[in-house]
Amino acid sequence: MGTWNVQTLWVTGKLELLRNEIKRFRFDVIGISEVRWTGKGEISGGGFILPGEDTTHNRGVGMLLSARAKHTLIGYNPISSRVITARFHTTPFKLTVIQVYAPTPASLDDEIELFYDSIEHALTQTPKKDIVIVTGDWNAKFGSENTNWELVMGKYGYSDRNERGDRLTEFAALHSLYICNTRFQQKNIYEKAQSAVQVEKETGEWFQTSVGSRQGDPLSPLLFITYHELVMDKVMQTNDGINISRTLVNNLRFADDIDVLEEDCELLHQQTEQIRVAAEEAALIMNTKKTKTLVFGDRNIEKHVQIAETTRENVEQFEYLGSLITWDNNCTDEVRK
Known part of the structure; x- marks a missing residue:
């Protein structure tokens, strides 16, 4: 299971690329943020569900399912353009996955509260015995200081905690959730990055490079x-x-x-x-x-x-x-x- 902010699927062929990735990494469920599609329901071809929006190509969340996950799908519920839930047959308990896409830090407080109200609504509709996993892009930073928050987060949060990080930490504590990606040290894939210049198939000497602004992917x-x-x-x-x-x-x-x-x-x-x-x-x-x-x-x-x-x-x-x-x-x- 994973989550991915794809920035947009409103581009021809982007969904097919995404389907190829889920096969390559052998994921069963991938929660998608920033789908930017309109409409609700299942996409033709199967394996993709979304709430979307009726008129604008903004926001949007969805889930991409493998054939195995689709076979175990009990049902799904599009709560809003930022929150969708899906329930699966698993053992020993059933599994509910909630995919979210939080407003950016520049958004108004009212929009943030409306977003959390949507998640509250999703959680209240979830059967008490279900295993609950909430995935998505929270637009929040947690930092590494977890004193008094050990039951909610680990010591490997990114950067310094911001206001949105405080809000999410409090929300997680209220609902007995754990912020999993703070549990382990993230691998620095750019630490030993090197580059070389190639001209007409002739490659020059390799040299050390550092990363400034991350572009997402090459x-x-x-x-x-x-x-x-x-x-x-x-x-x-x-x-x-x-x-x-x-x-x-x-x-x-x-x-x-x-x-x-x-x-x-x-x-x-x-x-x-x-x-x-x-x-x-x-x-x-x-x-x-x-x-x-x-x-x-x-x-x-x-x-x-x-x-x-x-x-x-x-x-x-x-x-x-x-x-x-x-x-x-x-x-x-x-x-x-």
């Missing part, structure tokens, strides 16, 4: 770039943009940073909307809070572009890839910096 950046290209292809097919040496250029890109270029404010609005819609179709989300507009040549011009019915701020300068871009194309401040 495939994630490649998948992002692939979908990013699909999104931007729709924009590149237009005949809009600015004329640079007889070539129309309508965007500049580096990783997930995009600079859209247009002669006209209305065309700029259309282009950004096309990117937003195409991104959502590929399960990507444009960060509208970090999106700004700038008009070259006149600092007094006020042009406001709307994205998803929200007006973006018009600025006199902003940083793009570490360089300062100004309304008058002046490099003085950039040189001084």
Whole structure:
């Protein structure tokens, strides 16, 4: 049994990849977080159940079952888009699995309490003699200090305990649950990581590397770039943009940073909307809070572009890839910096 935050299954072929993984690791039950599918019930092809949501591709939990687990399944109950339960025939007692996906630390307290109320509801519906396993992504940190909490957690929690960790620890104590992944030392798989550069099948010397921001897995950046290209292809097919040496250029890109270029404010609005819609179709989300507009040549011009019915701020300068871009194309401040 395991749990996995897949970030999204709203991508063609992602569920099949997941099914292959459950076979490779020989899991019988995998609880899934951030499914991002709509609807409720069992997915055609069998072995996958979810509560989902009716209209939006947000949140969502589910369970992926092996053929053996599906054969022992008594029933399941979609409590909410963040909580689902399933009950299985096992010996000597029946087993109830509750899969959850907690709100992030930035969420409002009311949303957190609603989430825990859903789990309370799931637990009250569980027969008293059942073995209960609650799995999922709790968005919480516990730290290593377990004084007075020895019956709830071990000494191998990650990082320092945060407010969400306190809330979960108290909840576990109230329901006589144990936070299992704090019981043992987690293996540091990056401790002796090494890399080498390969050019035309010739491999250079291996050197020690360290990990900064974890990407989840080596495939994630490649998948992002692939979908990013699909999104931007729709924009590149237009005949809009600015004329640079007889070539129309309508965007500049580096990783997930995009600079859209247009002669006209209305065309700029259309282009950004096309990117937003195409991104959502590929399960990507444009960060509208970090999106700004700038008009070259006149600092007094006020042009406001709307994205998803929200007006973006018009600025006199902003940083793009570490360089300062100004309304008058002046490099003085950039040189001084």
